[in-house]
Amino acid sequence: MTSEMSGSGQDDRGLTPADLQNVRFTRATMMHPGYVDSEVDRVLSRVAEELGRLYAEKAALRDQVRSLQAQVDGIVIPVPPSEQAVRILSAAQQTADTYVAEAEEFSRQMTSDARAEYEEQVRRARENAGAILQAAQEAAANIGGLAPVPAEPRHRSVEELEEQVAYLKAFGQACRVQLRSYLEALLGDVESEWGRADPGALPPGVRPPAQRVRGVLESAPSTTFESNTVADTPPDDTAEDGRPVRAVSGRSS
């Protein structure tokens, strides 16, 4: 081998592919016990190739290391948070949780109260409507086929009127009967009085007949009246009876 080989071998850069390319093997003696040239050359070229690949790889790795280093330098490794920080954040979080929970609870109460109120109102309205409907149906049933839209006040007045009509009929009947019996009694009285009467017994200065009649009336009515009432009027109408009779007597005066 040439001295070049060993010289470059001492170089700081180490063995380069070029170093290998420049290696020249010294010819051997005539006895040629040395290497076969072709084999040596082949080996040399393979070594050169390999070395070249390694150099390329080394360059790539150096680049990679540089970029990674740059990344690592940029990263702040997260320091585990201090106990104090954890406690403070925990307290803050719990405060927030409490507020949210209170807001939710408030909303829950409001809505459930509102719902209960709503349901109660609807229920009450329904019941009212139901009661009104029922009353209307009963009213309709009572009136029968009379009126398709039975209104309660009107129904009452019809009934009342019917009652009043019936009462008035009965009252009129009673009045007529009483009046007739009274007049008959009066006639009877007059006949008997006048029949018995002696014109000579009349006091001097003839009294007007009206006064005369009144006098009779005033003395006689109790008997006449009583007999009439008992005979002709229903007992529950007694109170009403007196008035027409007196009115009659008043009018007759």
Added chain:
Amino acid sequence: MDIPAMRANFGKAAATGDEAPLYFYSHLFLSHPETRQMFPVSMAHQRDRLFAALGDVMARVDDLDALVPILQQLGRDHRKFGTLAAHYPAVGASLLATLEHFDDEWTPELAKSWSEAYDVVASVMIQAADDAAEEPAWWEADVLSHERRTIDVAVLQVRPRTRYEYLPGQSVSLETDRRPRLWRYYSPANAPRPDGLLEIHVKARDGGPVSTALVRRVGVGDVLRLGPPMGHLTLKEDSDRDLLLVAGGMGLAPLKAVIDQVDRNGPPRRVDLFVGFRTEDQIYDRADLRRLEQEHPWLTVTYAVSEDKLSSLEQGEVGDVVLRHGPWLSREVCVAGPAPMVEDTVSRLRQHGIPEQRISSEVFAPSRPGPSVDGEVTE
């Protein structure tokens, strides 16, 4: 992994009640502030759920066959929250810090066990999320109509902007911008339709943030986000028995989906639907049920009211009304509604002589923020 030691350690943290999850989330948000926006303002329910879920995982940690599907479902479902693979190490670090904080006998071995266990859990969840990457993390859906049917019930028609696959009887998680980061489950009231429309029935729960917003605030033109569908089927596919469907209140929605499924996919069968409400004017979907009844001679709808003496409808609890109409011994039965109604109806039907395996029931709790560890959103 030293599982008994991990269980003992977890027990100490869980015994603190709210303390440990509070510490965990504060630690997480301080070390990774970007994760805060993935959570709602109030963290109270979130905290309960975290340790409940961790407890479920711990209970199954030595039964990987059971645990892996649960974790896969969790991983897929977390995509809708915007969870990325990069978030998992952050959560792991805060979890370990929490477990260490509440254990006086914390050891490096314990830390190593937890770290290994968490890596397994995280990798399963991340893998499942990646496997589902070809479908959207969430679907945006336009509100096409919004009808207030009663004082507190609304029926919404929503159309996802991209194809949304689900099975009848499954539930859909919903989020609205009016209540960000709060997801709730609802059952569509129809089987999948060619036009992709979903009918959603919502009752405003007193103080319920999402349901009240959906009933009173959301309107036509709003956009909802839908998560992937979850939950079980209400209808067995291998049966063609006639159906008896019993709904209490909002339990009507999934049963209406069953009717829709019978209509679209058969097999032909008689369907008797009983719907129970407290009062007659709470029956919010009467017009549409009347239409269905007219269109389908195989369908009969009977209403029951339990607290409305003036109504001319059938009086009594719906389970009672069902039995008055029997016998139902040959039927396949689905029951859906609030817990007392479902319990009452199922026990009556059992007494009536219907075998257990032919009764399927769903309880609709007032608020269903998330699925259980088994992926169920109803009970």
